[in-house]
Amino acid sequence: MTTILSIKDLRKSYEGGFEALKGLTLDIEQGEILALLGPNGAGKTTLISTICGITSATSGNVTVGGHDIQQDFRAARRMIGLVPQEIALEPFETVANTVRFSRGLFGKPKDDARIEEILRKLSLWDKRKNAVKELSGGMKRRVLIAKALAHEPRVLFLDEPTAGVDVELRKDMWEIVAELKQQGVTIILTTHYIEEAEAIADRIGVINNGELLLVEQKATLMAQMGKKQIEVQLAEPLTSIPAALKQHDLTLTEDGGIVYTYDTHGERTGITTLLNDVAQAGLTLRDVQTRQSSLEEIFVTLVSGGKS
Amino acid sequence: MNWTAIAAIYRFEMARFFRTLAQSFFSPVLSTSLYFVVFGTAIGSRIQEVEGVSYGAFIVPGLIMLSVVMLAISNASFGIYFPKFLGTIYELLSAPVNFIEIVIGYVGAAATKALFVGLVILITSMFFVDIRIEHPVAMAAFLVLTCLSFALLGFIIGIWASNFEQMSLIPQLVVTPLIFLGGTFYSISMLPPMWQTITLFNPVVYLISGFRWSFFGTADVPIGLSLLAIAGFTAICLGVIWWIFKTGWRIRS
Ligand SMILES: Nc1ncnc2c1ncn2[C@@H]1O[C@H](COP(=O)(O)OP(=O)(O)O)[C@@H](O)[C@H]1O
Numbered sequence: 001m002t003t004i005l006s007i008k009d010l011r012k013s014y015e016g017g018f019e020a021l022k023g024l025t026l027d028i029e030q031g032e033i034l035a036l037l038g039p040n041g042a043g044k045t046t047l048i049s050t051i052c053g054i055t056s057a058t059s060g061n062v063t064v065g066g067h068d069i070q071q072d073f074r075a076a077r078r079m080i081g082l083v084p085q086e087i088a089l090e091p092f093e094t095v096a097n098t099v100r101f102s103r104g105l106f107g108k109p110k111d112d113a114r115i116e117e118i119l120r121k122l123s124l125w126d127k128r129k130n131a132v133k134e135l136s137g138g139m140k141r142r143v144l145i146a147k148a149l150a151h152e153p154r155v156l157f158l159d160e161p162t163a164g165v166d167v168e169l170r171k172d173m174w175e176i177v178a179e180l181k182q183q184g185v186t187i188i189l190t191t192h193y194i195e196e197a198e199a200i201a202d203r204i205g206v207i208n209n210g211e212l213l214l215v216e217q218k219a220t221l222m223a224q225m226g227k228k229q230i231e232v233q234l235a236e237p238l239t240s241i242p243a244a245l246k247q248h249d250l251t252l253t254e255d256g257g258i259v260y261t262y263d264t265h266g267e268r269t270g271i272t273t274l275l276n277d278v279a280q281a282g283l284t285l286r287d288v289q290t291r292q293s294s295l296e297e298i299f300v301t302l303v304s305g306g307k308s
Numbered sequence: 309m310n311w312t313a314i315a316a317i318y319r320f321e322m323a324r325f326f327r328t329l330a331q332s333f334f335s336p337v338l339s340t341s342l343y344f345v346v347f348g349t350a351i352g353s354r355i356q357e358v359e360g361v362s363y364g365a366f367i368v369p370g371l372i373m374l375s376v377v378m379l380a381i382s383n384a385s386f387g388i389y390f391p392k393f394l395g396t397i398y399e400l401l402s403a404p405v406n407f408i409e410i411v412i413g414y415v416g417a418a419a420t421k422a423l424f425v426g427l428v429i430l431i432t433s434m435f436f437v438d439i440r441i442e443h444p445v446a447m448a449a450f451l452v453l454t455c456l457s458f459a460l461l462g463f464i465i466g467i468w469a470s471n472f473e474q475m476s477l478i479p480q481l482v483v484t485p486l487i488f489l490g491g492t493f494y495s496i497s498m499l500p501p502m503w504q505t506i507t508l509f510n511p512v513v514y515l516i517s518g519f520r521w522s523f524f525g526t527a528d529v530p531i532g533l534s535l536l537a538i539a540g541f542t543a544i545c546l547g548v549i550w551w552i553f554k555t556g557w558r559i560r561s
């Protein structure tokens with residue numbers, strides 16, 4: 001694995017002193033899909049804008065493919081494609097010309113075959129001669145993606161690509177992302193839809209208040225999510241785990257109950273043995289609850305500032 | 309230098325112009341014709357000659373300057389203001405281009421459009437009056453330099469402006485009066501002595517005087533001074549633009 005994007009202690013204070021990024025550090029591997037999950041105002045767009053050169057960092061540094069985004073901005077930016085959160089397009093220009101412009105702007109020679117390929121892939125070929133203002137919102141978003149891909153970037157930023165788009169476009173978008181990954185393109189997307197992160201990401205980062213709260217392989221997170229917990233409340237609270245129950249993986253709750261964690265994917269859950277042993281030990285059950293940790297729960301816990 | 313990027317910006321900007329080519333062509337033809345009808349014929353029949361040149365011909369350099377300066381400013385200011393307004397500036401900021409390349413692209417396109425209109429006016433004038441151009445090379449140089457320097461000013465205005473009202477503020481409140489008072493329609497020597505002195509503080513005087521010299525060989529101020537003035541003005545604009553991009557003023561938060 002090679003690191004393609006390296007962010008070190010990145011800080012960004014806006015004019016007026018608001019600190020939108022508070023020393024963020026993150027390495028992104030070549031060819032991976034990283035989903036940055038965070039509520040509105042978390043700093044996702046600020047992070048992307050700072051990496052792409054739209055805002056300037058207050059301190060810290062970022063390298064793309066080993067090129068510093070400041071000292072070696074040309075080499076760094078040539079590798080990057082950006083699909084911004086807000087739709088912003090020149091309304092009177094045609095779709096094809098708008099996309100051609102982007103390719104030229106990034107210093108790539110004219111290549112109409114390449115432009116055609118991109119437009120076809122995004123179902124924009126039939127609209128190539130239309131002025132941008134004649135397109136629907138979803139189509140405009142496709143144009144933004146086409147523009148970002150026009151110079152064949154190695155790293156693609158998608159800032160909330162599916163916020164407010166229809167189901168069809170969302171599916172297309174996921175397909176395009178998968179295809180780009182096949183070609184070795186690294187993709188960083190931001191979203192506040194957990195399902196989206198679950199559906200396409202290799203790795204998931206949770207960001208809130210300008211801080212990265214967690215970055216983890218999706219597989220690892222999913223494994224944690226496969227875990228289920230059973231909480232047993234007892235008529236008489238315990239102060240310690242009784243010796244008869246020591247063989248089980250138990251923790252004590254604050255009100256003297258016990259919590260048992262098991263894997264739903266496992267062959268045997270061990271619940272029967274546990275409950276038998278509880279009865280054997282002469283303990284009386286007052287209540288039993290089960291709960292499953294989900295990405296949503298992890299996310300909510302992290303974001304609300306609770307302990308994870 | 310990222311020449312491909314410069315060409316891309318230039319072409320994209322020129323495309324806007326070609327979409328409305330008829331308008332870009334006919335409106336200066338019409339307005340120039342109107343000027344000739346009003347100034348050349350109505351007023352010109354009373355003022356016979358200025359410094360040995362028929363009044364109709366005398367106002368041609370001033371008319372060209374008036375249009376070229378206003379167009380260079382408005383083309384360049386809108387050229388860069390629009391991306392800010394539409395939000396498409398994100399792409400310029402994230403592209404592997406530096407400020408020199410952005411400026412060459414936008415200012416070059418704006419200057420080209422102004423130059424085109426300047427030539428249209430010159431040719432239209434030839435249908436109304438006899439025009440001789442004594443120093444064609446100097447004339448071309450003055451015209452091109454004027455287009456470029458005021459496009460630079462327009463670029464600065466476009467970056468500075470945060471709404472449409474501000475876009476027309478400087479052209480209307482500062483540039484138009486300076487041009488009208490700068491000898492577009494009269495020779496400085498026709499003014500009372502005190503006003504002659506005051507007028508010398510108007511930078512446009514040097515521009516129009518130099519431009520007129522390239523046509524008729526007569527000038528209100530020495531030609532060297534005219535060249536110096538326009539070079540100085542260009543340098544100031546370049547300096548301001550360099551500072552804007554260095555600090556990210558009004559473009560990069
Ligand atoms: N140009 C700006 N000036 C001042 N504050 C800003 C600016 N842009 C964003 N912010 C603030 O920075 C924080 C992060 O914003 P943003 O990066 O857009 O969040 P997200 O994309 O995660 O929704 C927010 O509190 C927002 O109000």
Ligand SMILES: [Mg+2]
Pocket residue numbers: 044045046085159160
């Ligand atoms: Mg955002």
